[in-house]
Amino acid sequence: NAGVTQTPKFRILKIGQSMTLQCAQDMNHNYMYWYRQDPGMGLKLIYYSVGAGITDKGEVPNGYNVSRSTTEDFPLRLELAAPSQTSVYFCASSYSSGYSGNTIYFGEGSWLTVV
Amino acid sequence: AQKITQTQPGMFVQEKEAVTLDCTYDTSDQSYGLFWYKQPSSGEMIFLIYQGSYDEQNATEGRYSLNFQKARKSANLVISASQLGDSAMYFCAMREGGTGTASKLTFGTGTRLQVML
Numbered sequence: 001n002a003g004v005t006q007t008p009k010f011r012i013l014k015i016g017q018s019m020t021l022q023c024a025q026d027m028n029h030n031y032m033y034w035y036r037q038d039p040g041m042g043l044k045l046i047y048y049s050v051g052a053g054i055t056d057k058g059e060v061p062n063g064y065n066v067s068r069s070t071t072e073d074f075p076l077r078l079e080l081a082a083p084s085q086t087s088v089y090f091c092a093s094s095y096s097s098g099y100s101g102n103t104i105y106f107g108e109g110s111w112l113t114v115v
Numbered sequence: 116a117q118k119i120t121q122t123q124p125g126m127f128v129q130e131k132e133a134v135t136l137d138c139t140y141d142t143s144d145q146s147y148g149l150f151w152y153k154q155p156s157s158g159e160m161i162f163l164i165y166q167g168s169y170d171e172q173n174a175t176e177g178r179y180s181l182n183f184q185k186a187r188k189s190a191n192l193v194i195s196a197s198q199l200g201d202s203a204m205y206f207c208a209m210r211e212g213g214t215g216t217a218s219k220l221t222f223g224t225g226t227r228l229q230v231m232l
Contacts, residue, residue, distance in 0.1 A: 031217050031218065033217075033218070033219070033220075035220075040224070040225075041224055041225075042119070042206050042208070042222025042223050042224050042225055043160075043206070043208075043220070043222045044222070045219050045220065045221075048217055048219055050217055058219060059221075088158065090160060092160075092218075094217075094218050102148055102150075102165045102167070102218070103162060103165070104150070104162065104218050104220070105162075106159065106160040106162075108158070108159050109158050109159065109160075111158075
């Protein structure tokens with residue numbers, strides 16, 4: 001029963017490097033999300049997707065890109081990493097309809113440090 | 116304007132006592148949802164409870180209940196019979212739009228709860 005799986009769990013990047021955070025869910029959820037959490041703060045939405053091939057910006061999309069080629073996967077790409085992107089990244093997913101859509105399943109988080 | 120406000124950065128409670136964590140929200144939508152999450156020191160986000168704006172009764176889930184006062188735009192979390200394992204960060208969050216819309220959550224800054232013996 002995997003749920004939402006994020007990799008890697010920890011990563012250190014140098015300024016200007018690029019990387020992709022992987023996210024996969026096995027619950028056949030249409031909706032997927034990427035959030036970031038800065039120290040001492042709540043989560044902020046980076047990007048979200050309502051289905052394969054459909055993505056949209058959240059509150060803090062600058063410096064990131066996403067794609068959704070399948071229902072299961074929703075990778076987050078960081079281009080030209082900056083120290084301001086040091087954060088904990090959470091992937092999440094949910095159903096698209098019904099009351100069960102109010103349960104959002106989060107991955108365990110990916111700790112990213114840019115130095 | 117801040118949409119979710121948690122005014123208590125930290126709270127202490129004695130074991131077995133009840134505690135209320137405050138949350139106020141701001142939205143012009145008629146249909147919205149309110150969530151509470153627990154984040155222990157290990158970092159994962161644990162869903163606790165959900166309240167829809169049209170739900171007539173306050174939500175309850177075991178020892179958790181949500182005191183929903185729509186006119187005052189507040190959605191306080193009540194934890195009864197606190198346990199040491201309840202020590203964690205607690206976040207209030209809101210989704211604008213009803214059930215079935217994408218859960219683009221807006222989070223508050225959190226309240227750190229410490230349960231004491």
